[in-house]
Amino acid sequence: MTEQTSLPEDARDDLLDRGYSRRQLARVAGIFGAGAVAASLGRPAWASGGVPDPAPTAKVRIGANECWTGPLLPGQRAAQKIIANSNRYAPQDERNDFLKAVMAVEGVPYDHIAPWPGSSDPLSRAIVSFCSPQRGLVTADPTFELAGRTADWLGAPVKRVPLTAEYAHDVRAMLAADPNAGLYYICTPNNPTGTITPIPDIEWLIANKPAGSIVLVDEAYTHFAGVPVASPLVTAGRDVIVLRTFSKIFGMAGMRMGFTMARPDILAKMIRYDGGMQSGALPLPSLACATASLTAAPLIAARRAEMVQARGIALDHLRARNIVVKPTSANMIMIDWKTRPAKDVQAAFRAQSVEIGRSWPIWPTVSRVTVGSATEMKAFCVALDKVMA
Ligand SMILES: Cc1ncc(COP(=O)(O)O)c(C=O)c1O
Incomplete structure (x- = not known):
């Protein structure tokens, strides 16, 4: 029997050497894929090769698309309160409270929601669940790379399709690039460009994609944009599948909370091998913090307004220096240094104790700068003047 699995050759050989049967390989691929891929490829910006890099020592850290400040106050209070009862797996059914909060805010049914420790794990899992060597991934370029890296790791074909002139996802070109893909990945607002792919374009892709495939809409930055979301779909x-994280506007990157919204049959495919253990058992302080934060609409709006104001400081300064940047709807700005490699510019900023973001291979002279606090963006402007001098 020649069992096709999505495992890379070296992993497959290793498993066979260790006594796994060929029939077990497909199942192992699911476990190995989601777990190992999330651990090794879903690493956040600070980690490399499985070994965490030391945290940047720069005074101003506007490189990793984190929030400039911590969790919203009701979230912090809820997290602190529950620590004393954390001897229990579920002192008062906190998971249920979280699901009800998502239902109330997003209007999706209860059984269409699965919480996760962050959104990297479910993002990798979705690739494991819906892509294979026969059914590939279509993603944008540039975009958040985890989906593409996971598919590469699994040996699933990947098509990377350039953004439109407005930096939206080119959904028609994405479908044309692979009319039989297993998954189409849309990141909106897109990381790193901060640009929106309109809901009608996403609807078009869903209506025209092949049967059995999935459109994954990653809305990690949506609260920064305040635009229509994909949960009604x-x-x-x-x-x-709609993917959310608490790592961005909610200031909870280190607390690891996220959730997916999808039909129960889709979620079942993502949790089939661990029976929902990853999704079911989450750190209580993170769960409580997320529940209290998600429903704090006025505080979310205030934080968005704070980001827009801080972003405006940087944009005004760039404009005054005749540096043209594309409009962005999220907490990131892409700056084209034209003749200077982005890596060199990043090093020059680091010398000013300002850690800006990285570049993407498709645009080697463009850096992503995360919008931090107003104070941080003023420091960025001062450093920019020195770097450009
Ligand atoms: C678009 C996008 N999706 C998902 C993630 C994963 O974040 P986390 O695992 O912290 O939820 C990130 C992190 O930067 C991101 O930018």
């Missing part, structure tokens, strides 16, 4: 029962 979940409620409408479409072939879509």
Whole structure:
């Protein structure tokens, strides 16, 4: 029997050497894929090769698309309160409270929601669940790379499709690039460009994609943009997964909380091998913090306004220096240094104790700068003047 698995050759050989049967390989691929891929490839910006880099020592850290400040106060209070009862797996059914909060805010049914420790794990899992050597991934370029890296690791074909002139996802070109893909990945607002792919474009892709495939909409930065979201497509029962994280506007990157919204049959495929253990058992302080934060609409709006104001400081300064940047709807700005490699510019900023973001291979002279606090953006402007001098 020649069992096709999505495992890379070296991993497959290793498993066979250790006594796994060929029939077990496909199942192992699921476990190995989601776990190991999330651990080794879903690493956050600070980690490399499985060994965490030391945290940047720069005074101003505007490189990793984190929030400039910690969790919203109601979230902090809820997290602190529950620590004393954390001897229990579920002192008062906190998971249920979280699901009800998502239902109330997003309008999706209860059984269409799965919480996770961050959004990297479910992002990798979705690739493991819906892509294979036969059914590949279509993603944008540039975009958040985890989906593409996971598919590469699994040996699933990957098509990387350039953004449109407005830096939206070119959904028609994405479908044309692989009309039989297993998953189409849309990041909106897109990391690193901060640009929106309109919901009608996403609807078009869902309506025209092949049967059995999934459109994954990663809305990690959506609260920064305040634009229409894709959760109604979940409620409408479409072939879509909507991915959210608390690592961005909610200031909880180190607390590891996220959730997916999708039809129950889609979620079942993502949790099939661990029976929902990853999704079911989450650190209580993180869960409580997320529940209290998600429902704090006025505080979310205030934080968005604070980001817009801080972003404006940087944008005004760039404009005054005749540095043209594309419009962005999220907490990031892409700056083209034209003749200077982005890596060199990043090093020059680091010398000013300002850690800006990286570049993407498709645009080697463009850096991503995360919007921090107003004070941080003023420091960025001062450093920019020195770097450009
Ligand atoms: C678009 C996007 N999706 C997902 C993630 C994963 O974040 P986390 O695992 O912290 O939820 C990130 C992190 O930067 C991101 O930018």
